[in-house]
Amino acid sequence: MARPGFPVTIRQVALHAGVSRQTVSNVLNAPHRVESGTRQRVGSSIEALGYRPNRNARNLAARRAGLIGYCVPESDTPNPFMDRFLHLLTAEVERSGRNVLLFTGGAVGVYADLVAQRAVDAFVLADTVDDDPRHGWLAERDVPFVSFGRTWTGRQPGPWVDLDGAGVCRRLVAGLHDLGHRRIAFVGKCGATGQYLDRVRGWRAGCDALGLPSDRLVCAEVDTVEAGGVAMRNLLDSEVPPDAVIAVSDPIAVGVHREVRRQGLRPGTDVAVTGFDDSPLASVVDGGLTSVRQPVERFARTVVDLLDSANGDRCVLLPGEIISRGSAPIRLTEQDVNEWESR
Amino acid sequence: MARPGFPVTIRQVALHAGVSRQTVSNVLNAPHRVESGTRQRVGSSIEALGYRPNRNARNLAARRAGLIGYCVPESDTPNPFMDRFLHLLTAEVERSGRNVLLFTGGAVGVYADLVAQRAVDAFVLADTVDDDPRHGWLAERDVPFVSFGRTWTGRQPGPWVDLDGAGVCRRLVAGLHDLGHRRIAFVGKCGATGQYLDRVRGWRAGCDALGLPSDRLVCAEVDTVEAGGVAMRNLLDSEVPPDAVIAVSDPIAVGVHREVRRQGLRPGTDVAVTGFDDSPLASVVDGGLTSVRQPVERFARTVVDLLDSANGDRCVLLPGEIISRGSAPIRLTEQDVNEWESR
DNA sequence: CTGAAAGCGCTTACAG
DNA sequence: CTGAAAGCGCTTACAG
Numbered sequence: 234m235a236r237p238g239f240p241v242t243i244r245q246v247a248l249h250a251g252v253s254r255q256t257v258s259n260v261l262n263a264p265h266r267v268e269s270g271t272r273q274r275v276g277s278s279i280e281a282l283g284y285r286p287n288r289n290a291r292n293l294a295a296r297r298a299g300l301i302g303y304c305v306p307e308s309d310t311p312n313p314f315m316d317r318f319l320h321l322l323t324a325e326v327e328r329s330g331r332n333v334l335l336f337t338g339g340a341v342g343v344y345a346d347l348v349a350q351r352a353v354d355a356f357v358l359a360d361t362v363d364d365d366p367r368h369g370w371l372a373e374r375d376v377p378f379v380s381f382g383r384t385w386t387g388r389q390p391g392p393w394v395d396l397d398g399a400g401v402c403r404r405l406v407a408g409l410h411d412l413g414h415r416r417i418a419f420v421g422k423c424g425a426t427g428q429y430l431d432r433v434r435g436w437r438a439g440c441d442a443l444g445l446p447s448d449r450l451v452c453a454e455v456d457t458v459e460a461g462g463v464a465m466r467n468l469l470d471s472e473v474p475p476d477a478v479i480a481v482s483d484p485i486a487v488g489v490h491r492e493v494r495r496q497g498l499r500p501g502t503d504v505a506v507t508g509f510d511d512s513p514l515a516s517v518v519d520g521g522l523t524s525v526r527q528p529v530e531r532f533a534r535t536v537v538d539l540l541d542s543a544n545g546d547r548c549v550l551l552p553g554e555i556i557s558r559g560s561a562p563i564r565l566t567e568q569d570v571n572e573w574e575s576r
Numbered sequence: 577m578a579r580p581g582f583p584v585t586i587r588q589v590a591l592h593a594g595v596s597r598q599t600v601s602n603v604l605n606a607p608h609r610v611e612s613g614t615r616q617r618v619g620s621s622i623e624a625l626g627y628r629p630n631r632n633a634r635n636l637a638a639r640r641a642g643l644i645g646y647c648v649p650e651s652d653t654p655n656p657f658m659d660r661f662l663h664l665l666t667a668e669v670e671r672s673g674r675n676v677l678l679f680t681g682g683a684v685g686v687y688a689d690l691v692a693q694r695a696v697d698a699f700v701l702a703d704t705v706d707d708d709p710r711h712g713w714l715a716e717r718d719v720p721f722v723s724f725g726r727t728w729t730g731r732q733p734g735p736w737v738d739l740d741g742a743g744v745c746r747r748l749v750a751g752l753h754d755l756g757h758r759r760i761a762f763v764g765k766c767g768a769t770g771q772y773l774d775r776v777r778g779w780r781a782g783c784d785a786l787g788l789p790s791d792r793l794v795c796a797e798v799d800t801v802e803a804g805g806v807a808m809r810n811l812l813d814s815e816v817p818p819d820a821v822i823a824v825s826d827p828i829a830v831g832v833h834r835e836v837r838r839q840g841l842r843p844g845t846d847v848a849v850t851g852f853d854d855s856p857l858a859s860v861v862d863g864g865l866t867s868v869r870q871p872v873e874r875f876a877r878t879v880v881d882l883l884d885s886a887n888g889d890r891c892v893l894l895p896g897e898i899i900s901r902g903s904a905p906i907r908l909t910e911q912d913v914n915e916w917e918s919r
Numbered sequence: 920c921t922g923a924a925a926g927c928g929c930t931t932a933c934a935g
Numbered sequence: 936c937t938g939a940a941a942g943c944g945c946t947t948a949c950a951g
Contacts, residue, residue, distance in 0.1 A: 254928090255939085258929070286693065287928050293930090316659045317654075327681075349628035351632065517801050605947090614920080633944030637946040
């Protein structure tokens, strides 16, 4: 094994194997061009010396970076699955000998800098928001990227992968209907993304399809535990209170759940409650909180697939997984794998 | 701005400014060697052309990588502050123009590979465990690294940064004592690290110092919400039940907290409860859960400081911050900044 | 203070 | 199938 100060170079391998440097290079990069005897001999030398090509040299010559850029978001309320996504993305990218390069900032200028320095081959964009300027900037310059999460307004170029929020909300409604619930409320907040709208649309479609009411069953300004509790109190005080609630996040669902108990009602029986993201909160709620788990593994795999595919503008919607717990013991049907392509 | 296919090189800047390539290089890397007139002229050309040095070329010539390696852990129960740490570490490293390179695996072989490829200049080690083999391997080969978290047994080379768990537990005991609590229990699990031992030691020292009992007030096999509840039930059933509980994690504390309420006792009044890490759980518990926040910002800053300092074996213990909430409304004293150096 | 030279360690066409 | 040549885009001593 080489010491940092004395790395093994391709020249030493060539000397050791009695061939030229470019033959060693060929063994590494185009093995089919090398006769199998030579290949074996060079292979043993590589093994014997513990040779690994210097990445900078290799990438400089090959005009690539071997790195995928990812901006670590600094949101104060981070998605609870972002760390898992990052892990799985890294693992996926490693399969082809690349790594993830982390940076912060998120402004287009930071991306421009990285591109100008040829520090990365491509980007994975997370935390996309409405009218995200990054997509256009990158697309104009032919910098490869895949967006993890749609942006919602205007024309947003480039491929993306996202949760089918509408689809899973429809399935939640159906599952709650199966359990006998008939007045299913929807609680969330219309924020900087269309995520809320996507989900509320699915909820309403589900209600319509089953002949359930949806009027006056929406709270659209709720995004904390406390607000969830307040919203639930108001709903229960109304003339026709709901017997089920779909919340767009686990914290909101916790607030709703707590208020249900405060009123002496039984969660999951009198009033069902569901959340989103299957965060640690969901398993900590007494009796458990039914929640939608994001398909993080498939997100990571699909992102890298799109990154490496020539097909530039594919968009993939992945189904969420309903994790059924006490707060809404929904019976699961076979997860219909609905991969939907747009454009 | 250069298009990806047509990057601006140092030669074009030189042409544009009417100087040689190495003068441009000097402006970038040793500006003091260049006369200020030339420097300005070259500077304008750099600006005008939007030139940024190619990282691979620069690093190849300078024999460095400009990258800090960090292995993203895949633990199923990740530390709730790891994503924040990663963000802050990245930001800290960027101050000197470097970035974080992410990889997975964690085996020594993966580190060896990265070193052989000269893919990184140094490593930050997280998720350290007892008898972690990485420290020794890296130290023997003079690969710079800093460990985020001690390892606990045997001789572990290299600098590290960690939470002063004993110290903060002592302060928790004192704070609870101030509130009138006299039988303070300690609940946790002796796992793959000495973390538990560190904290239990601080708790016991705190009790001893104040003349409080500690015998039969320890539960050492608890590491889930449910187990926390069971442990608390047993403690409350004992002859002399505790009036306060320090749990080594927020989930455990949640279990304890829930059991307190089940028994009709008031958390924070009849029985105080504290957790660790100030995870989302802590703010979601009814009334709030007092918890110890990890000094993540200082962790990141200190890790990078140690990485860049010649002083190879410094170890830094950083104080935890007590976030006081309803479950144990501890009055905070001035956070004594105790930076403790060992060896 | 400035520039010609050598070199970082590889890969990619391109002859033989 | 193999190797001599050119080059990736920079930096680092080292002359002038």
